[in-house]
Amino acid sequence: xxxxxxASINPSDxxxxxxxxxxxxxxxxxASTQGGVADDVLQKSVFVNSLPIRExxxxxxxxxxTHPKVRDSPVIHRRNFLERKGLTTxxxxxAFRRVPDPSxxxxxxxxxxxxxGGQLHTSTNILQQAPLNTLQPVSTAPSGVxxxxxxxxxxxxxxxxxxxxxxSGAGTAIIFKNAILPRLKTWIRKVAFDQEDDLDKxxxxxxxxxxxxxxxxxxxxxxxxxVAKASQEMVINRNEEKRDFKEFMNLLxxxxxxxxxxxxxxxxxxxxxxxxxxxxxxxxxxxxxxxxRSKEIRDDRTEFDSRPVRSSSPAASAEPPHPKSxxxxxxxxxxxxxxxxxREINDLPPNPSQRISNPSLxxxxxxxxxxxxxxxxxxxxxxxxxxxxxxGxGxGxGxTFQTSGVSYELNGDSPVPWLQQQQQKNVRxxxxxxxxxxxxxxxxxxxxxxxxxxxPPVSLPEAAIAIRQPKSSAARDRLVDNNDNNASTPLNxxxxxxxxxxxxxxxxxxxxxxxxxxxxxxxxxIQEEEQVVA
Amino acid sequence: xxxxxxxxxGYSVKFSPFYENRLAVATAQNFGxxxxxxxxxxxxxxxxxxxxxxxAFDTADGVYDLAWSESHENxxxxxxxxxxxxxxxxxxxxxxxxxxxxxxxxxxVHSADWNPSRRDSFLSSSWDDTVxxxxxxxxxxxxxxxxxxxxxxxxSWNPRHPDVFASASGDCTVRVWDVREHGSTMLIPAHQHxxxxxxxxxxDDCCIVTASVDKTVRVWDVRxxxxxxxxxxxxSYAVRKVRCSxxxxxxxxxxxxxxxxxxxxxxxxxxxxERYDHHTEFAVGIDMSVLVEGLLASTxxxxxxxxxxxxxxxxxx
Numbered sequence: 001x002x003x004x005x006x007a008s009i010n011p012s013d014x015x016x017x018x019x020x021x022x023x024x025x026x027x028x029x030x031a032s033t034q035g036g037v038a039d040d041v042l043q044k045s046v047f048v049n050s051l052p053i054r055e056x057x058x059x060x061x062x063x064x065x066t067h068p069k070v071r072d073s074p075v076i077h078r079r080n081f082l083e084r085k086g087l088t089t090x091x092x093x094x095a096f097r098r099v100p101d102p103s104x105x106x107x108x109x110x111x112x113x114x115x116x117g118g119q120l121h122t123s124t125n126i127l128q129q130a131p132l133n134t135l136q137p138v139s140t141a142p143s144g145v146x147x148x149x150x151x152x153x154x155x156x157x158x159x160x161x162x163x164x165x166x167x168s169g170a171g172t173a174i175i176f177k178n179a180i181l182p183r184l185k186t187w188i189r190k191v192a193f194d195q196e197d198d199l200d201k202x203x204x205x206x207x208x209x210x211x212x213x214x215x216x217x218x219x220x221x222x223x224x225x226x227v228a229k230a231s232q233e234m235v236i237n238r239n240e241e242k243r244d245f246k247e248f249m250n251l252l253x254x255x256x257x258x259x260x261x262x263x264x265x266x267x268x269x270x271x272x273x274x275x276x277x278x279x280x281x282x283x284x285x286x287x288x289x290x291x292x293r294s295k296e297i298r299d300d301r302t303e304f305d306s307r308p309v310r311s312s313s314p315a316a317s318a319e320p321p322h323p324k325s326x327x328x329x330x331x332x333x334x335x336x337x338x339x340x341x342x343r344e345i346n347d348l349p350p351n352p353s354q355r356i357s358n359p360s361l362x363x364x365x366x367x368x369x370x371x372x373x374x375x376x377x378x379x380x381x382x383x384x385x386x387x388x389x390x391x392g393x394g395x396g397x398g399x400t401f402q403t404s405g406v407s408y409e410l411n412g413d414s415p416v417p418w419l420q421q422q423q424q425k426n427v428r429x430x431x432x433x434x435x436x437x438x439x440x441x442x443x444x445x446x447x448x449x450x451x452x453x454x455x456p457p458v459s460l461p462e463a464a465i466a467i468r469q470p471k472s473s474a475a476r477d478r479l480v481d482n483n484d485n486n487a488s489t490p491l492n493x494x495x496x497x498x499x500x501x502x503x504x505x506x507x508x509x510x511x512x513x514x515x516x517x518x519x520x521x522x523x524x525x526i527q528e529e530e531q532v533v534a
Numbered sequence: 535x536x537x538x539x540x541x542x543x544g545y546s547v548k549f550s551p552f553y554e555n556r557l558a559v560a561t562a563q564n565f566g567x568x569x570x571x572x573x574x575x576x577x578x579x580x581x582x583x584x585x586x587x588x589x590a591f592d593t594a595d596g597v598y599d600l601a602w603s604e605s606h607e608n609x610x611x612x613x614x615x616x617x618x619x620x621x622x623x624x625x626x627x628x629x630x631x632x633x634x635x636x637x638x639x640x641x642x643v644h645s646a647d648w649n650p651s652r653r654d655s656f657l658s659s660s661w662d663d664t665v666x667x668x669x670x671x672x673x674x675x676x677x678x679x680x681x682x683x684x685x686x687x688x689x690s691w692n693p694r695h696p697d698v699f700a701s702a703s704g705d706c707t708v709r710v711w712d713v714r715e716h717g718s719t720m721l722i723p724a725h726q727h728x729x730x731x732x733x734x735x736x737x738d739d740c741c742i743v744t745a746s747v748d749k750t751v752r753v754w755d756v757r758x759x760x761x762x763x764x765x766x767x768x769x770s771y772a773v774r775k776v777r778c779s780x781x782x783x784x785x786x787x788x789x790x791x792x793x794x795x796x797x798x799x800x801x802x803x804x805x806x807x808e809r810y811d812h813h814t815e816f817a818v819g820i821d822m823s824v825l826v827e828g829l830l831a832s833t834x835x836x837x838x839x840x841x842x843x844x845x846x847x848x849x850x851x
Binding site: 045046047048049076077079080083084085086088089320323325326329330333338339341342343344345346347348349350351352354356357359360361363364366367368369 | 551552563564565567568569570591592593594604605606607608609614620621623625626629630631632633634635650653670673683684693694695698705706707710712718719720721723726736737739740756757759760771772780781791792815816824825827835
C-alpha cells in the first residue's frame with residue numbers, strides 16, 4: 001500500500017494517473033465535465049478538492065452574498081465565511097460569479113433605500129429603479145431562470161417589507177392627523193369657549209368695561225402666578241434630583257476607590273508571595289534592570305497596542321488561566337508602560353554578505369524514506385537507549401510500541417559510517433535513492449534529489465506476463481490481420497522487452513550486469529512506451 | 535532526565551537532523567508580549583551535566599520558532615516577532631552571527647519549517663496572513679502565498695511530496711498548496727475555531743493532523759476532507775502544537791495550554807496513550823527526534839526545556 005502510493009505519485013516527472021485519486025475521479029466524474037479540460041490536469045494530483053459543485057450550497061451562498069449587510073463587508077471576509085461553512089473554492093467562485101458585480105451607484109442607492117424606510121415615495125422610486133438595474137446584469141449572466149426568479153422573489157420580499165413599514169408610518173401620521181389633532185383643537189376650543197362664556201356672563205351681569213378688563217387681568221395674573229409656581233416647583237424638584245444624583249455619584253466614587261485600594265492591596269500581597277517563589281536570577285533582572293527610556297515608549301506604542309490584541313486571540317474561546325505575571329505585563333503594556341527588563345539589542349547581521357560555511361556532513365535519510373517497502377527493518381540493537389541519557393532507569397527504550405520503521409541507536413561515531421551501514425544492507429531499495437541521499441548536500445536550488453523507487457517486485461511472473469499479454473496479443477492479432485509479416489517482428493521485439501522488464505523487476509535489478517542503474521532508470525521510460533503502445 | 539532552564543519563556547524546541555544529541559530552543563521575554571528573544575543551541579551529554587549550552591543568540595524581539603537546515607548541519611533559521619527571519623551559522627564565531635536577516639513580513643513570524651525532501655528551502659508563516667518561501671542563497675523570498683484571511687500560525691511541508699505543503703490559520707481553515715501552482719489547491723475547513731498547528735503524517739502522504747483552540751486534535755485524509763478520520767479529545771484548553779512521529783505511523787504528540795504534553799495513537803479506540811504534566815505553565819513547544827526513536831522534547835512558558843525518552847518520567851533525575 002505504501003509502496004504503491006509512493007510509486008504512483010511523481011507528478012512532475014511522469015504524468016501517470018494516480019491510482020489513489022482514481023476512485024475520486026470515477027465517483028466524481030461530474031466534476032471533470034463541469035470543470036473543463038484544465039481541471040483534468042489538476043485532478044491527477046491528490047491534493048485537489050475534486051468534488052462536484054453542489055447547487056444548493058451555491059444558492060445559499062448567493063443568498064448570503066446578496067444580503068445588503070454582507071455587501072458592505074470586505075470580499076475576503078465574505079470568502080472566509082463561505083469557506084468555513086464548507087464550500088469548496090469552485091462553489092465559492094461560482095457564487096461570486098452569480099452575484100452581480102455591485103456598481104457604486106446601486107450599492108449606495110440600496111443602502112439608502114433600506115435605511116430610509118419611512119419616506120414612502122422616495123423609497124418606492126429607488127426600489128423600482130434598483131430591481132431594474134439588478135435585473136439587467138442578472139439577465140446577462142449565464143445562470144438559469146431559477147436565479148432570476150430567486151432574485152425577483154427576494155426583491156419583492158424587500159419591497160413588501162419596506163412598503164409595510166412605509167404604510168405603518170403613513171398610518172400613524174394619518175391617525176395623528178385625524179384623531180389627536182382634532183382632539184387638541186377641541187380641547188383648546190373648549191377652553192377658549194369656556195373662557196368666552198365666562199366673559200359673556202360677566203358682560204351680562206356687569207356692563208362696565210373697566211371692571212371686565214380688571215377681572216381679565218386678574219385672571220391672567222393668577223394664571224401666570226400659577227404657571228410661575230409650577231415652573232418653580234419643577235426647577236426645585238430638578239435641583240433636588242441633581243443633588244441626589246451627585247450624592248449618589250459620590251457614594252459610587254467612594255466605593256470605587258475602596259475597591260481599587262483593595263485590589264492594589266491584593267496585588268501587593270500577590271507580588272510578595274510571587275517574589276518569594278520566583279527564581280533569584282529573574283528577580284534580579286526584573287528589579288535591577290535599567291529604567292525605560294520615554295522615547296522607546298512612544299515609538300513602540302503603536303507596535304504593542306496591536307500585538308496584545310493578537311496575542312490573546314489563540315485562547316479566545318475558552319480562556320485558560322494565564323500566569324499572574326502575564327496579566328501584569330499585559331496591564332503594563334496596555335497602560336503604555338514598557339516592562340523594565342527589556343534591553344536594546346542590535347541583532348542585525350554584522351556582515352550581510354557573510355559567506356555561509358560549507359556543510360561537512362551528508363544529510364541523513366529519514367526513517368520514512370527508508371521504509372517505503374512494507375518490509376520491516378530491524379537492526380541488531382546494541383544499546384537500546386541513547387548514550388547521552390543517564391543510565392538510570394532500565395527499560396525505557398522505544399521498543400514499547402510497534403513501529404514499522406527503523407530503530408536507531410547511537411554508536412558514538414560520526415554519522416557517516418552509519419550511513420554506509422545502511423547502504424550495505426538496503427539492497428532492495430534502489431541504488432539511485434541511496435546514492436542521492438549519500439551525495440553532498442549542495443546542489444543547485446530546487447534540484448530534485450528524491451527519486452521514486454522502482455515498482456515493487458512481482459511475485460507471480462506468470463500473472464505479470466498474462467496481464468501484459470492480452471493487450472499485446474490483441475494488437476498483434478489486429479496487425480497480423482492487416483499486415484502479415486512486417487508488423488509482427490517489431491511486436492515480437494516489444495514482447496521480448498516486456499518479458500525482460502518483468503524479469504528485471506522480479507530480480508530487483510541484481511541480475512542485469514554493469515548497467516544496472518541505467519536499466520532501472522530506463523524501465524520507467526519503457527513503461528511509458530508500453531503505455532503508448534498498449 | 536536532562537532539564538534546561540532558559541531565562542526567557544520557551545516557545546519552540548527542535549532536534550537537529552544531523553546530531554542526535556543537539557537541539558535548539560526559541561525563547562521570548564515577557565511571554566512574548568514585548569521584549570527580547572534568545573535562541574539557545576543545547577548539547578546533551580552523559581556527564582558531567584546532562585545539558586550544556588553550545589551557543590546562544592540574542593535578538594531584539596522574541597523568537598517564536600526555529601528550523602534546522604536539512605542540508606547544512608550548522609545552519610538554523612529563527613522566526614522573530616519583529617517579522618524577520620534570522621539565519622545563524624554555528625561554525626562561525628558568535629560575533630559573526632546572524633549571517634542573514636530576511637525581513638519581509640509585516641507582522642510577527644509565527645513559525646518556520648525546512649523542506650525535508652529538497653533540503654534547500656524553507657517556509658515562514660506570519661500574522662500578516664501570508665506564508666513565504668525562501669532559500670538560503672537568496673535575500674528575497676521566492677514566493678508569497680496569501681489567501682488566508684487571518685494569521686497563519688503554522689506551515690508544514692509534506693514529507694513525501696517535495697512541493698506540497700499545508701498551512702493552518704486563525705481563519706479556521708487549513709490550506710494545501712503546491713509550490714508549482716499559483717494558488718492553494720485544497721481548502722479544508724477543519725475546525726470552527728482557530729487552528730494553531732498542523733503536521734503531515736510521515737508514513738501516509740494524504741494524512742494531515744490539525745490542532746485547534748477548540749481543544750481537539752483532528753486527523754484528516756485529504757482525499758475525503760469533509761469528515762475527519764479521528765477527533766482526539768483529552769486536552770482541557772487550546773492545543774498549541776501537534777507533531778506526527780517520524781518513526782511510527784499512528785503516533786501523534788501534542789501540547790496544550792492545559793500545561794500537558796500528550797501522546798496519541800489515533801487508530802485505537804482509546805487514543806490517549808500517554809500524558810505528561812511536567813510543565814507548570816503553558817506547554818508551547820514540542821518535538822520528536824528523527825534520529826533517535828522515542829526521544830521527546832518539550833518547552834513551555836515556565837522557562838524549562840525537558841528531554842526524555844518515551845515511557846519515562848521527564849522529571850526523573
